[in-house]
Amino acid sequence: MFILLYLQRLVIRIPAKQKCPNFICKTMKNYVQRTLIAHFFGFITLIITHIVWSISVYGSASGGDAGVIIFWAGIFLTIFYLIFVLIPKRRIEKLCIESNLYTFSFCFAFYSLIGFIILIGWLFLNSAFIGVFLDAFIYGLTFGFTFYKLTVTKKIINFKSFAILFSIPILIFSIYIFVLPKLFPAFAFNLVPKDTQKEILKSTLPKFKKGDNFKDLQKALPGYFNNTNCNFSTSALMEDFQYNLVIKNCIISKIEYGPRINQNGITEMVVEESNVEK
Secondary structure (H helix, E strand, O other): OHHHHHHHOOOOOOOOOOOOOHHHHHHHOOHHHHHHHHHHHHHHHHHHHHHHHHHHHHOOOHHHOHHHHHHHHHHHHHHHHHHHHHOOHHHHHHHHHHOOHHHHHHHHHHHHHHHHHHHOHHHHOOOOOOHHHHHHHHHHHHHHHHHHHHHHOOOOOOHHHHHHHHHHHHHHHHHHHHHHHHHOHHHHOOOOOHHHHHHHHHHHHHHOOOOOEHHHHHHHOOOOOOOOOOOEEEEEEOOOEEEEEEEEOOEEEEEEEEEEEEEOOEEEEOOOHHHOOO
C-alpha cells in the first residue's frame, strides 16, 4: 500500500474536491472480477516468459524447472493477489484512473516485482536464477495492462463476460499442458515441464523398434539424446519407468523399455516383449 501511495504521486492527480465519476463508482463494484481476469492473464504470460527464458538459457523448459515455477508461482501469486491487490483496492483503482495505460502498466510491473521480492524473491537475490524476477515483472506488466483496459471501458463486467474472459487463460494453460503434448509431442518436448516431458518420452519410445534409424528417434525427442557419435549405449531409471538403448552405426540395435516394479525388494524393469532381441 505504501508503494502505491508513492507511485500515485508520480502521476497527475484528480483534484480532491472532484466527485467520483459514475462509471468509476460502478466499476469499483466489479473490482474482484477485473483483478481476477488480469491475474490469470498475468499468470499465463509469466509461464510463457519463463519458458522462453529457460529455453534461451538452458535449452528447454524443463532445464529452467518450469514445472516447479508454475506450481510455486500459483501459490505465491495467490498470496500476492490477496495481500497486494485486494487490500489496497482503492489505491489501485485511483492510480489506474489517474494514469495512462503505459504509466499504470509499468507502475504495477514494478509493484509486483517488489511484492515478489518481499514474499519470496529475496531468496534469489544472490542467485543466477534471475528468470524469476523477469517472470514477476512481466506478470505485473500484463496485469496492469489488462486491468487498465477493463477499467477504462467503463462497462460493468457481467457474469457472461467474466466467464468468457476468465476461461481464456485457463483454456490456454490446458492446451499447453494436455493438448499440445498429445498432438505435437516433438514440438512440445522442450516447451513443457519435466513431468510432462517424461510422459512424452514414455509414449514415444514404444513407437521405435530394433532396426530403426536413430536419427528419427532424435527428431522425435529433440535435444534429449545429445550424442553425436553413432555408436553408444544409454539407459535411464525413472520413478516408474526405465529403458536401455544400444545404437550401432546410427541404427537401433537394441531397445528395451517398460514400467518398473518392485519384487521382493528388488526393482526390475518389465520389458516389452516385441522389442526384446531374440
